[in-house]
Amino acid sequence: MSRRFESMGGRVLPAFLIVTSFLALVVLVATPSYENVLEEDRALAVKDLVTRVEAACRRHHQDTGKLALEYAARNEEDSYNAKRYHHLATAQLYAGWQGPYLDLPLSQADNPWGGTVELRDNLSTHPALGFELAGGKLAHERGQYLLLTGVPEASARIVERVFDGEPGESWADSGRVEYVVDDGGTLSIFLLALGD
Numbered sequence: 001m002s003r004r005f006e007s008m009g010g011r012v013l014p015a016f017l018i019v020t021s022f023l024a025l026v027v028l029v030a031t032p033s034y035e036n037v038l039e040e041d042r043a044l045a046v047k048d049l050v051t052r053v054e055a056a057c058r059r060h061h062q063d064t065g066k067l068a069l070e071y072a073a074r075n076e077e078d079s080y081n082a083k084r085y086h087h088l089a090t091a092q093l094y095a096g097w098q099g100p101y102l103d104l105p106l107s108q109a110d111n112p113w114g115g116t117v118e119l120r121d122n123l124s125t126h127p128a129l130g131f132e133l134a135g136g137k138l139a140h141e142r143g144q145y146l147l148l149t150g151v152p153e154a155s156a157r158i159v160e161r162v163f164d165g166e167p168g169e170s171w172a173d174s175g176r177v178e179y180v181v182d183d184g185g186t187l188s189i190f191l192l193a194l195g196d
Contacts, residue, residue, distance in 0.1 A: 042112035043158040046189070049110055050146060050163075053119060054191045056088045056101035057144045064096035067121035067144055067194070072106045074116065088119070115150025115184065119191075127180040128188035132173070143193035151185040159187060 053070070060068045068087035073080040083090045089105040091097070106117045123143040124130050130140030151159070156179040157171065164175035172179040178188045 039155050039158050042155060043162050045112045046148070046159050046187075047162050049117075050189055050191065052102070053088070053106070053146055054144075057119070057191055060088055060097075060099065060101045061192070061194075063098045064094060066094065066096075067142060068101075068119060069121055070102070070106045070119035072108050072110065072117040074108065111148045111150065113148070113150040113152070113155065115148055118147040120145050120147055123190070123193060127182070127186050128178055128190075131176065131178065131188075131190040133176060133190065139190060139193040141193075144191040146189045146191060148187045148189075149184065151179070151187040153179065153181065153185055156185060156187050159189070163189065 057068055060066070066087075069085055070088050071080040071085040073085075079085075083092070086105040087097075088099060088101040089103070091099065106119065108114060108116060111117045120128075121144060122141065123145055124140045128145050128147070130138055131145070133139055156177070160171050160175065160177045160179070163177045164171070168174075171177075176190045178190075180186045180188075
């Protein structure tokens with residue numbers, strides 16, 4: 001029996017190395033593909049969020065004539081938990097409000113990258129300084145945009161592709177999606193302008 005084991009000894013190590021090398025190669029090739037799929041899923045989650053919030057903004061504006069605010073709170077003590085920061089999800093006392101327009105207030109769980117989420121009511125509020133839309137149309141001043149922080153640039157480019165098509169040279173400051181590299185990356189997505 002020991003003679004048989006000795007005769008196999010020269011073949012076991014090379015076979016083990018071949019199998020190990022093959023598995024390492026599979027992991028090396030599969031990891032970037034998995035990360036790409038994950039980023040595509042995050043971009044689609046943002047698209048769903050934008051669709052939901054944009055529809056809520058339009059209904060709210062139609063009912064009240066006002067632009068909405070909706071800020072995700074970072075924790076239970078955050079002042080953004082107050083009713084005045086949740087026009088779409090929490091009953092408001094101003095005329096025409098017939099909501100809720102969203103089932104739940106925006107939360108950090110709505111940002112696939114874990115950063116903040118804010119629905120803003122002025123298209124010229126930093127970091128968005130107005131939006132250059134298709135056909136050279138400019139949208140600034142009164143309107144709605146969604147802001148997400150903590151978004152890596154590679155992910156922002158994928159979101160850009162979802163909304164505006166293939167990113168060009170000036171992708172970060174033109175179109176429906178704008179991107180600023182600060183706080184880990186801030187993504188601004190145009191929803192609507194008054195009179196649109």
